[in-house]
């Protein structure tokens with residue numbers, strides 16, 4: 001039996017990592033085998049790319065095109081060497097960010113051309129899509145306040161508030177146009193209430 005591919009999306013501090021752990025526990029209680037991963041990253045090569053993408057360096061500034069291509073290089077490696085084989089083996093995969101992050105951050109945040117993004121997306125993913133995307137909806141200011149207590153900021157976190165507002169808008173636009181595959185949950189509720197919303201969506205939308 002093929003596993004389910006469920007992705008978790010939202011701005012920084014939305015609570016994705018927290019909810020992935022709770023969802024994993026729920027699915028395991030139903031006897032399912034679950035793997036949790038993150039993007040960019042989760043294979044040795046993709047983790048190297050993640051370090052490149054996140055590091056702030058003073059000797060060179062990463063251009064938007066390099067950032068976009070590196071996101072898809074990491075995704076190609078992860079999808080082809082881990083996600084697809086493990087789904088075939090029957091594992092459910094819970095992924096912290098996936099392709100919708102590129103639409104939101106590079107498309108919305110960086111304002112890159114969506115036709116160009118879609119062309120690369122098509123090369124890398126073809127028709128491969130998550131079975132369900134959970135969008136944890138938190139106003140950017142709330143998410144930033146939650147996430148900013150961690151110390152040094154990475155290359156994305158140093159972006160200004162307008163950037164995160166554009167990311168947020170791109171997420172909502174996409175969710176509005178894809179209600180059948182994107183479940184929007186209110187991330188300002190308590191951890192337990194958010195988890196209950198996610199599990200309800202999984203029960204209603206997937207045969208779990």
Ligand code: Z5A
Nearest residue numbers: 012013014015016017018039040101102105146156190191
């Ligand atoms: N990126 C991109 O640009 N394009 C792409 O295609 C991809 C990614 C795939 C990866 O950052 C960066 O890469 C990301 C976008 C870019 N940058 N940004 N910004 P990352 O992986 O290092 O970080 P993140 O994905 O943004 O996650 P995060 O900030 O670590 O947040 P989170 O996982 O969503 O939240 P959390 O760690 O579960 O919770 C954050 C805090 O809030 C923590 O203290 C929790 O205890 C607390 N929390 C969680 N839930 C609640 C509730 N319900 N109430 C109150 N407090 C809560």
